[in-house]
Every structure is written in structure tokens, then in C-alpha cells.
Amino acid sequence: MKTIFNLILLAVGLLLASCSGQKDNTDNFDINKSTRKEDGQVKASERIDLENKGVGPIQDVMLAEEIDLDRAKEGEVLFNQYCVICHKVNDKFIGPAMKGVLDRRSPEWVMNMILEPAKMLKEDPLAKDLFMEFNGSPMSDMGLSEAQARAVLEYFRTL
Template structure:
């Protein structure tokens, strides 16, 4: 019985610590109209683009069905255990509407450069505070990231 009480006490303290806002965190800006300095002082950081190699992704108004199909396979292997295709949070956030909330560049940079995005991007940091689980690096290639993005567009109703 004592072990259960100790375990429950440790669990409650851990949860309270994880959920506390803490006064030592800096406020992340949500101004998406201009370039902002990230916590590392990088004045060239663009929160609309994310941190990574994708600076301009050409997105057609119509869906690339072949890429979306390839992205579906990647989702089933690497993404589906943590992300639902609805707006419901599983481990990570649900994917419904994700292509309306984030740019193609941001999504593809996050998929291929997860650690730097979580360390520098205010949107990624905000999602981490909600989900409480850091997304692991899935070693997604550039082509796979594009395919997953097309699959996300399909999930969001693009035809």
C-alpha cells in the first residue's frame, strides 16, 4: 500500500510540474507578419517558414494523387501511431485542417528537421506544451515530406 501511495504522489507532482506554466519561460510571439528573433537570438528566423531547407514549396490548386497515395503509406508506417486524421489529439495533434493552419514550408521543415523546429519555432514549442511529448525524428526524406504534405492536403479535402 505504501508503494502505491508513493507512486501516486510522485505521479501527481510530475503532472503538476509538467502542466505548470512556470515564470521562467519567455513568451513566444505570434506575430506572423514579420521576422522575429528566436530564443537563440537568430534575427533571420521566419515563423511562417519554419527552420530548415524548404523556403518555397510550389503547391498546385489540385491534388497530386500519386504523391498523396505515397504519403498515405508513410502515414501508416511512421505517423499514424501518434496522429489521427481527425482534429482529435492522440499523442500528437490531429491532422484535420493542418494545411490551413501551417504553410507547406513549415510542415515539410517540421517533418524533416523536427529537433531544430522544436528548439526554435514558437508554433512547434506551443504544440509541445499542449502535447507534452516531443515528436521523435522519423528520418523523413525531402520527397517523403512532400508526399506526406500531399496526403495531408487530401485529408483536408483538396481534390
């Protein structure tokens, strides 16, 4: 009986200590605060790498000078259906902001990330850095076809 009383007393003490009202360093967290990591390097989400094509089935994407608005509208629908859970257009969220993504990444890299996120995370250094920057949140494989991924890419061109 005395052991049970001591365990209850210990649990109450731990509960009171954890609810002491003291702030921890996460209370003022701002995901958009800085583009530099503590070691002075640019964050993966802000890094520009247009040479990396990623790992996956897409090796070459030819972008027409003019945006295909019908394809972009299809891509917007797909983005709103599958991607907005983790990605916002203008703001970082669970994943990076999509506005200007094609100023930072090659079209091939973007499509490979959409089509093969697990393979990219396993083999692509930039995808690994993004995974770490976004607190170990892996991108989900939404099962999109190449044509659907290309439509999403066309939508990104409009942002």
C-alpha cells in the same frame, strides 16, 4: 531488526495511502475538451499561423491547384508507416490531429517539422508551444527525404 520493521510498516502505510480509492483530477481528462488554455489564449494545436515557414531546409513550397493523387497515395502509405503511432487524422492523440493542418500551418512549416523536428523544437516558437501542449512529447525524426515529406504533405491536402 526494529528499523527494518519500521521501514516495512512505513512502506505498507504509504502503499495504502496511495491506493485510497480517491479520484485525482486526471480521472476525467479529455484531450478534446477545450480549445482555450486557462489564460484565455487559443491552444497551439488550434492556432492559425500561415505566415510562419518554420526552421529548416524548406523555404518555398508551390502547391498546384489540383492534388497529385499518386503522390498523395505515396504520402498516405508513409503516414500510415511512420506517423500513425502519434498522429490520428481526425483526433488529437500523442500529437495534433492532421485533418485541416494546412488550414492552420504553412506547407513549408509542415515539411520542416517533418524533416527537422529537433531543430524546429529548439528554434520555432509554435513548435515549442505544441511540445508544451502535448505534455512534452517531442516529434520523432523519422529520417524521411524531402520527396517523402512532400508526399506526406500532398496526402494532408486530401484530408
